[in-house]
Amino acid sequence: MSVKINALELENVKRIKAVKIDPTQNGLTIIGGDNNQGKTSVLDSIAWALGGDRNKPSNAVREGSTIPPLLKVTLSNGIIVERKGKNSSLKVTDPSGKKAGQTLLDSFIEQLAFNLPAFMNKSNKEKANVLLNIIGVGDQLAVFNHKENELYQERLTVGRIADQKAKFAKEQLFYEGVPADIISPQELINQQQAILAKNGENQRKREKVTQYEYQVKTLTDEVARLEQMLQQKNEELNKATYDLSMAKTDALDLQDQSTDELEKNLAEIEEVNRKVRANLDKEKAEEEAKGYKAQYDNLSLQIDEVRKQKYDLLNNADLPLPELSIDDNELTYKGKKWDSMSGSDQLRVSTAIVRKLNPDCGFVLLDKLEQMDLKTLTEFNAWLEQEGLQAIATRVSTGDECSVIIEDGYVKEDVQSAVESSKPQWKAGEF
Numbered sequence: 001m002s003v004k005i006n007a008l009e010l011e012n013v014k015r016i017k018a019v020k021i022d023p024t025q026n027g028l029t030i031i032g033g034d035n036n037q038g039k040t041s042v043l044d045s046i047a048w049a050l051g052g053d054r055n056k057p058s059n060a061v062r063e064g065s066t067i068p069p070l071l072k073v074t075l076s077n078g079i080i081v082e083r084k085g086k087n088s089s090l091k092v093t094d095p096s097g098k099k100a101g102q103t104l105l106d107s108f109i110e111q112l113a114f115n116l117p118a119f120m121n122k123s124n125k126e127k128a129n130v131l132l133n134i135i136g137v138g139d140q141l142a143v144f145n146h147k148e149n150e151l152y153q154e155r156l157t158v159g160r161i162a163d164q165k166a167k168f169a170k171e172q173l174f175y176e177g178v179p180a181d182i183i184s185p186q187e188l189i190n191q192q193q194a195i196l197a198k199n200g201e202n203q204r205k206r207e208k209v210t211q212y213e214y215q216v217k218t219l220t221d222e223v224a225r226l227e228q229m230l231q232q233k234n235e236e237l238n239k240a241t242y243d244l245s246m247a248k249t250d251a252l253d254l255q256d257q258s259t260d261e262l263e264k265n266l267a268e269i270e271e272v273n274r275k276v277r278a279n280l281d282k283e284k285a286e287e288e289a290k291g292y293k294a295q296y297d298n299l300s301l302q303i304d305e306v307r308k309q310k311y312d313l314l315n316n317a318d319l320p321l322p323e324l325s326i327d328d329n330e331l332t333y334k335g336k337k338w339d340s341m342s343g344s345d346q347l348r349v350s351t352a353i354v355r356k357l358n359p360d361c362g363f364v365l366l367d368k369l370e371q372m373d374l375k376t377l378t379e380f381n382a383w384l385e386q387e388g389l390q391a392i393a394t395r396v397s398t399g400d401e402c403s404v405i406i407e408d409g410y411v412k413e414d415v416q417s418a419v420e421s422s423k424p425q426w427k428a429g430e431f
Contacts, residue, residue: 002362017409032402047114108360155299162292169285366393
């Protein structure tokens with residue numbers, strides 16, 4: 001059973017002169033009043049009495065009072081907590097009458113319960129970390145977050161490259177009606193070389209005709225000059241004449257072939273191959289773009305899987321509230337982040353988390369609830385009652401929503417009696 005405040009009695013603390021309050025056990029107890037009347041002093045006194053000297057106000061004694069502060073808080077578990085005397089010494093008495101100290105109080109009281117706005121004013125990440133530490137999945141979630149961030153950064157890089165590759169592929173020229181592969185010009189080159197060799201052979205045969213003509217002329221001249229060698233030269237002449245006849249016969253029908261057509265075909269092949277290379281470059285660029293797109297899609301699947309693991313981790317955790325979760329290192333409630341939550345939902349989430357910090361602590365303190373409208377207060381109060389929680393809050397107001405009104409350091413209905421008791425009691429006959 002969580003511990004709540006049954007009653008509190010305060011004297012001479014900060015702006016308080018004398019206040020007694022019996023807070024509502026389940027729901028809101030709103031301490032109202034104008035500014036500087038002692039409302040916040042009530043909350044500070046509770047925090048000091050139960051939370052220890054670390055919560056002691058810097059100017060604890062009421063200004064103008066010669067009497068030291070007196071604080072007495074009666075808790076629902078029967079423990080009575082008192083601070084009184086010159087040194088405001090702590091006295092903790094359990095139901096059996098045994099004395100105890102701050103250690104006993106710390107075992108069932110949560111420090112954040114003394115100042116719920118301190119939690120509400122934390123950064124979004126700090127609030128999320130508090131919850132993660134409570135439910136014990138902070139380290140594991142950090143691993144998932146790190147993995148998700150790594151995959152996201154890798155996907156971001158791959159996505160940029162994929163976009164660049166796709167853009168580059170789109171800009172490449174493409175030619176229709178050309179072969180898919182580079183054409184080899186070797187066959188035409190071989191044909192060209194064969195023709196050139198044949199033409200060379202023809203030229204050599206022509207040169208033989210010239211050679212033999214020269215030889216015949218020379219020999220004829222020799223025959224004219226050298227009749228004594230006529231027989232021998234006639235034989236040589238006859239042979240040369242025969243060779244000449246044969247050479248002429250061989251050269252008679254010779255016709256050189258042109259390589260113009262082959263050269264034209266070679267030029268055309270180079271142009272075709274230029275287009276084929278362009279098409280191959282475009283196909284390669286498109287394939288690279290597809291590859292990076294596939295990497296991007298695969299990384300997206302991995303990120304989705306990590307996010308699912310994070311969701312399952314949080315969904316299976318013992319959360320303080322249904323529909324409370326963490327997304328992108330921020331608290332979410334009913335799918336909304338902190339700045340999109342209603343005021344009552346923010347109060348509900350904060351109170352639930354603080355209760356989860358120490359389930360034995362059944363109360364929270366809230367200062368300056370004047371920023372909450374009456375509808376928000378009503379909704380929050382209904383939830384507190386449903387959950388069996390106690391909230392003691394202050395509000396600059398004297399309206400009907402206030403449980404008690406503090407005026408000049410007193411509960412309002414006690415103000416008049418306090419004034420009357422402070423008047424001098426004149427005896428008859430003194431005038």
